[in-house]
Amino acid sequence: MTETATVGEFRFACGETIEDLELAYETYGEFDGSNAVLVCHALTGSHHVTDSGWREDGEETTAGQARAWWNDVVGPGKAIDTTEYYVVCVNIPGSCYGSSGPPSEGPDGEPWGTDFPPVTVGDWTRAQRRLLDELGVGRLHAVVGGSVGGMNVLDWAKQFPDDVRRIVPVATAARLDPQCLAIDAIARRAITTDANWNGGDYYGDGPDPDDGLAIARQLGHVMYLSKGSMERKFGRRAAGRDARRDDFPEDPAGAFFPYREVESYLDYNARSFTERFDANSYLYLTRAMDDYDLSSEYGSDADALAAFEGEALLLSFTADWHFTVEQSRSLAAAFEAGGAPVAHHVVDSDHGHDAFLVEPESVGPPLRDFLADGIEGRAVRDEGTATDDGSGEGERRAPVHASLFPG
Template sequence: MSVETDVVLYDAETAQTLDYAPDGILRHLRTGEYTFETGGVLPDVVLGFETWGTLNEDASNAVYIAHALTGDSHVARGLSTEPGWWDGFVGPGKTVDTDRYFVVSANMVGGCSGSTGPASLDPDGKPWGSRFPFTTIKDSVRLEARLADALGIKVWHTVLGGSMGGARVLEWAVEFPERVKNCVVVAATAESSAEQIAFAQAQSAAIRLDPDFAGGDYYANDNLPSAGLGLARRIAHITYRAEPELEVRFGRAAQEGEAPVGSANLNRGRYQVESYLDHQAGKLVGRFDANSYLVLTEALMSHDVGRGHGSVQTALARLSSVNFFVSAVDSDRLYWPEQSERLAKALPNPVEVRYITSPIGHDGFLTDIEQLGDALAEQIFS
C-alpha cells in the first residue's frame, strides 16, 4: 500500500505546463513537509488524485469532489476500466458534466488508496504504522489546497461531497471561503455528534482489540488484523443502512442451506442478514488497511468546523460569500436529516434542505444521488 513510487512532482510554478493525464487515471503530487493540526510532522506527503475534463483558460470551471470514509478518488470511470462510485452522476452530459467542468478528486491523507498513510514508508524504508500522526479533516483540506495550487486552481467553482466527503467540503469552505464559489454538502454535519462518535469508537475498538493489530505495527507480520477490521465494517454498515430496507431484503430468513436456529453448538448457520454483513466485511478487508480505517475514522470523530474559530456559529459566519446547497437522505439514521436542517438554517444565507428519498438509509447519498440532478442543475451547474 506504499505510495512513494511512481510520483510525479508538480508545483504551482510548473502548473502552466502541466500535462494532464487521461480521465480517471491515478496520479500523484508530492506536497513536501507538512505539520498536522495536532502537531505531528511528516517530511513529505504525497496525494493521489484523479481528474476528468479540461481546465479552462481562467481556471473557473474546476469542481472538487471529496470521497467518503472508505471511498477513494475514483469518482467516475473515465478511461479506466474500473467503474467509479458516482458513475451515474459525474461524466459527459451528466449532472457534473465533464464536458463543461474540470473535476478533481484526491485520496485523503492517511488513507490507503494513493495518498500517504500509515502503510507508506518513512525515509528509512519502514511503514509509518503506529507513528502516523493524528489526522483531522482540516489537515485533509490544507493539503488539498496545495493540490489546487499545483493545478493552477485559485477558486473552485464547486466543492461537493457526501458523508465524510460532505464534512471535507464544508471544511474547505470554512478554511478557505475565498477559494470556494459553491459548496454542496450531502448527508453531513458541521461537527460530529455524540452518537456518531460512539458508533465510530466501537469500530475503532474492534480493530485495536484484534490480537493481530500489534499496536498498529503489523505490516511485517504473518497475520493482519482482518477480523477486527471486518467487525468494524459490520458495525459501520448497520449504520449506513435503514431498518426497513434490511427487513424487506432479509427479514428473519436463513441463508440458503444453513439453519441458524436449533444448532446445539457454535457452528450454527446464519440468517441472510448475517451473511450480508459477512460479505460487506470481506469486501472491505480485501481492499483497505486497518490503520487507515482508524486514522480516517478518528479524523471524522474529531470533525468540528468551529475548532480554531471559537464556535461552529462563528466558523459558519465566514461563509456569507459562498453559495450553499445542503442535502439529506430522508431515511438516514447516521446523519439525521434534522442535523442537515440545523446546518442549513445556521448558514449566513440559510437554504432549503434538498432531500434524497430512499429506503436504504445513509448510503442513499451514493445510490440515489441522481435525484439531486435537476436541483443542482438549476442552483449550481446552470
C-alpha cells in the first residue's frame, strides 16, 4: 500500500530549497530494529517494488505501473524475504509517482513544471535518509538497487558509510560513459523539441509532449537490450498483417517497405510508457543519472568509498553495454582498495541491461545468501568473487539462464 510522508524543508544540491518535500513509499514486512533493507528503484521505476503485502480491503495500488518491477525478487520466501526483512522502497524526488517533482503541486497550487529544483542522485540518498528517520529506521541491514538505483546504492556507501552493513549495486557503474551520455542527450532533445513541450509548461487541458517522450523511451529500450536479445526476439521479421504504423508519421515511400517487428515493439512500448510517465520527470531523472560521478569531491572512487566498512556484492551481466562488466570490476577494485570485503558476480546473459529485471533466477541466489551471510554466503562464494587486484581473473561466472519472456 502506497503511503506518503512529508519530511519538511529540503535543500537540494543545487542550493534551492522547498518547504515540504513529499515522498511516496511502500514498506513490506515487520521492523525488528536491525532488519531494514532499502531497495532503490531504477530510472522510471517506482516505490511499488512487489505485489506482496500491498493489498488493502481488496484494493490494488500499482503507482501507475502495470506490475511490480521486482516482484520475483522481493516477497515472502524470495531473495529479499519480507518475512525476514523490513523492506522499504521510496519514490525518488523528481519522479512522477507520488513524490515531489515537476508534475506535483508547487507553492502556487499549480504543477511545479521546470520550476522544480534540479535533482541529483545525492539528493535521492539524503531524501531517503530523511524518510527512514521518520520511520524510526537507523542503521540499515542492506541497500540494494539496479541501474541508476545501483548508483543510489553506491551513494549510500559514500554519504552514509556508517548507516548500512551491506550493499548490493546491480548492473551499475560509478558513472556513465560518453556513449550513454550522448544517447541520453538525444532523448532529452526529443522531448524539448516536441512542440507540445512548451518549455515544460504543458500541464492542464493542452496536449502533452507524448511524441518526444515516446522517442526518448525508444532510445532507452535500445540501450537496455543487447544485439543477441534483439536478434532472438525480432530478427528482421515483418510485423503481422494487422500491425499498423499509426503511432508516428510515415514518409510516403515507407509504405513500400515492411513494418518490422522491432519497430512495432518499440512503438507499442513507447506509447504505453507515455500513459504512465511524465516528460519533465524524464528530463530531470536522466540528468541526475548523467551527472552522477562516485569520485566527485574525492578524487577517486576508492577515496569516495574509503569510509565504508561494510560488505559489498556487485552483480553484472555479460551483454549489458549500458553498465558493463568492466565497470563493475573497477568498482570491485575501488572497494578492495579501501579494505571493504567485496564479491563480484558476472552472469552470462544475452539480455543486456534488462537482465537484472528479467532473470530473477540469476540475481536471487547470491543476493539471498549475501543478505544472510555476507560474502561468506554459499552462493556468493560458489559463484564468484573479485581478486585482490580487481582484475576479475578470480571470477567464476554463473550459468546461462533462459529468458522469462522468450521472443
